[in-house]
Amino acid sequence: MKRRARWSVVVLTATCAFTPxxxxxxxxxxxxxxxxxxxxxxxGVALAPIPARGTRHLAVRIAPAVDHExxxxxxxxxxxxxxxPMSALLQRFLTALDRDGAPASSLTPAAGMLVTVDRxxxxxxxxxxxxxxxxxxxRVSIDGTTMLHGETARPFRVEREEAAKGVGxxxxxxxxxGLVSRQAAGALVDELRDLGRETSHPVL
Amino acid sequence: xxxxxxKSSGERQLRKLSIILLPLALLATSxxxxxxxxxxxxxxxxxxxxxxxxxxTVTISDTAGPVAEKLEAKAAEKRAAAHLPPxxxxxxxxxxxxxxxxxxLPLAMMFPLAVEDVTRDWGLTSGRRIRLAITIDTxxxxxxxxxxxxxxxxxxxxxxxxxxxxDGTKLGEFYVDVLNVxxxxxxxxxxxxxxxxxxxxxxxxxVAEQLSGSKRKPKAKQP
Numbered sequence: 001m002k003r004r005a006r007w008s009v010v011v012l013t014a015t016c017a018f019t020p021x022x023x024x025x026x027x028x029x030x031x032x033x034x035x036x037x038x039x040x041x042x043x044g045v046a047l048a049p050i051p052a053r054g055t056r057h058l059a060v061r062i063a064p065a066v067d068h069e070x071x072x073x074x075x076x077x078x079x080x081x082x083x084x085p086m087s088a089l090l091q092r093f094l095t096a097l098d099r100d101g102a103p104a105s106s107l108t109p110a111a112g113m114l115v116t117v118d119r120x121x122x123x124x125x126x127x128x129x130x131x132x133x134x135x136x137x138x139r140v141s142i143d144g145t146t147m148l149h150g151e152t153a154r155p156f157r158v159e160r161e162e163a164a165k166g167v168g169x170x171x172x173x174x175x176x177x178g179l180v181s182r183q184a185a186g187a188l189v190d191e192l193r194d195l196g197r198e199t200s201h202p203v204l
Numbered sequence: 205x206x207x208x209x210x211k212s213s214g215e216r217q218l219r220k221l222s223i224i225l226l227p228l229a230l231l232a233t234s235x236x237x238x239x240x241x242x243x244x245x246x247x248x249x250x251x252x253x254x255x256x257x258x259x260x261t262v263t264i265s266d267t268a269g270p271v272a273e274k275l276e277a278k279a280a281e282k283r284a285a286a287h288l289p290p291x292x293x294x295x296x297x298x299x300x301x302x303x304x305x306x307x308x309l310p311l312a313m314m315f316p317l318a319v320e321d322v323t324r325d326w327g328l329t330s331g332r333r334i335r336l337a338i339t340i341d342t343x344x345x346x347x348x349x350x351x352x353x354x355x356x357x358x359x360x361x362x363x364x365x366x367x368x369x370x371d372g373t374k375l376g377e378f379y380v381d382v383l384n385v386x387x388x389x390x391x392x393x394x395x396x397x398x399x400x401x402x403x404x405x406x407x408x409x410x411v412a413e414q415l416s417g418s419k420r421k422p423k424a425k426q427p
Contacts, residue, residue, distance in 0.1 A: 073242045073379035074341065074361055123244055125363070125379065127267040127342045135267050137341065163266060 024081050027178040029088045036182075043164040043172055045179040048186030051097040054193075059111040060094045060103040062087045065119040066142075070177060076126035076134050077170035086120045086181055090142070093185040097192070107149065115192065116153070117144040120184075122177055126170065136173055137163045138180040142188050146195055154195070158187040240381055241410050247366060247376035252417035254331035257323040258369040260316035263339045265362075271343050275400055276310050283308035306401050311343070315404050322408035327422045328415050333369035336411065338362055345399050346386055355387030358395070360403035364411055380410045 031039070033050070040047035070082040094103055094115060104111040120143070126136040139161040145153035160183040164176030264272045283290065288308055303321065306314045319336060323329075339362050346356035361381035367374055382403050386395045396402075413419055 071242075071244060073244070073363075074381055075359070075383060125341050125361075127361075129267055137265065137267065 024083070025174040026083045027085065027174045027181065029085065029092065029178060031178075036179075039172075039175045040179055043176050043179055045162055045164050045176065046183070047179065048182045051093055051186070051189045053101070054097045054099055056099050056112045056196075057110050058094060058098045058103045059105060059107050059114040060091070060098075061105065061114065061116045062090055063116070063118050066090065066117050068120060068122065070122040070124050072124050072126075074125045074127065076128045077124075077136065077173055078126075080170055080173055082122075082124065082174050082177060084120070084122045084140075084177060084181060086122075086140075086142075086185075087117075089178075089181055089185050090117055090120075090188070093189055097189055107147065112149065113192070113196075114147040114153075115144065116147070117142060117188075119143050120181075122181065124173070124177060126173065128169075132169055133165075134169050134173075135163050135165055136170075136176050137161065138177050140177075140181045140184040142184050146192065156188070156191055156195075158184055158191055160184040160187055240383075241414060242379045242381075244363065244377040244379055245374070247414070251332060251334070251366065251375050252415065255334045255366075255415055256329050256331050257320065257415070258333045258335050260319045260336040260338060262312045262315040263337070264312060264343075265339055265341050268340045268343045268362075271345070272311055272340070275343065275345070279308055279310060279314075279400075306404075307398055311340070311400065311404075314401065315340075315407075318401065318404040319408040319411060322405060322412050323415065325421065326412040326416050328412060334375065334415075335367050335369045337365040337367060339365075342381075343400075343403070346395065348392070351386050351392055351395075352388060355385055355391065357383055357385045358399050358403055359383045360400075360407050362407075364414075366415070378414055380407050382406045382410070 036047055064087075066087045067083070067085045070084050072078060072080060072082070095101060103115075107114045121141045123139040124136055126134050129135045139159065141157060141159040143155070143157050145155050147153040160180055162180045162183060164172065164179060280290070286305070286308055288305065291308075291310060291313065301309060301317065303317075306317060309317070315338065319338070340360065341363070342359050342361040344357070344359040346358050348356075350356040359382065361379070361383075363377060363379050365374060366376045384395070384403075384406075386392060412421070416422070
């Protein structure tokens with residue numbers, strides 16, 4: 001009995017000592033729309049719609065730096081390390097926006113606008129808001145350039161910040177980040193549409 | 205008797221083992237949680253050590269709202285007890301309150317004064333003119349009962365955006381988390397009163413450290 005108790009302490013302590021201090025999570029952008037709607041309702045975040053198809057063909061370049069690790073600040077959920085592979089999300093949104101549903105990789109006579117996404121960043125601040133409840137404020141920014149035929153590249157920056165209620169203590173953290181990232185991608189699409197109107201170049 | 209002795213020696217061994225292994229387990233927990241300041245966007249070149257803090261604005265986010273409201277009510281009670289007139293938040297020009305009266309002011313009014321006091325004390329009064337935009341995510345005071353039994357904490361946390369005073373350009377951003385854990389009678393005695401003001405002053409000290417690039421306050425010049 002004594003030996004068993006001793007071994008329990010040893011095993012428990014060893015488990016604590018050798019378990020990675022941070023729990024790895026990856027934002028999942030492969031969820032279907034039904035699950036996305038459910039997640040948005042659970043987290044109290046507005047779901048950015050998948051863009052409607054545009055009228056012109058686009059060229060899209062997404063840099064590797066778009067996939068990034070979320071910067072986590074604050075005590076709550078500090079053991080969570082979250083990867084945000086935003087290239088998958090942006091590819092999905094810009095593909096939906098493209099007239100042909102298949103953006104080109106460089107400016108061609110057919111592709112009216114080149115969208116280059118250079119980097120994306122996510123900041124997550126979680127706050128304990130009650131017994132076993134956490135609210136996480138997520139800020140997502142996307143930086144890049146747009147270029148029309150014969151014009152110089154114009155930089156853009158879109159940013160969205162939103163509080164997600166989370167589910168349980170930290171369990172909904174990655175889903176909340178995914179929803180705010182989606183809002184930022186939606187804001188980028190809006191900016192591209194505005195640019196098309198501004199430049200009297202109805203590319204989108 | 206033997207059985208008793210054997211049980212107590214077993215317990216002693218277990219206790220010894222726990223004492224040896226517990227620190228190991230504690231070491232394995234995230235060390236980052238203990239950091240008071242985390243840089244979100246590094247300060248622009250030339251900012252560190254050469255700024256003058258012109259103004260500070262404080263916004264209390266929804267996550268801090270409920271606790272902040274309770275603390276505001278307490279501050280209003282203190283104000284009434286001190287026979288001071290109610291605070292007029294819309295007044296544009298008002299005399300600068302004495303530090304002793306900070307505890308009677310709403311957080312959004314008291315905090316900029318605390319930051320101003322500390323940054324002036326740290327000599328952040330010459331160089332590029334900046335303003336600070338602070339958003340408070342968390343404000344929490346320790347639970348007295350829990351503090352006696354297990355320990356409880358006072359916390360003030362939020363983001364600090366450093367902006368150019370002239371054109372509003374963002375020059376950097378960092379997150380400050382002041383977390384003071386107190387336990388037992390001694391903890392309560394050390395905590396004292398004016399907790400909100402102490403948290404604000406400590407937060408402001410971290411801001412001053414970031415802006416000055418030093419952990420030490422510069423020595424006052426001899427007259």
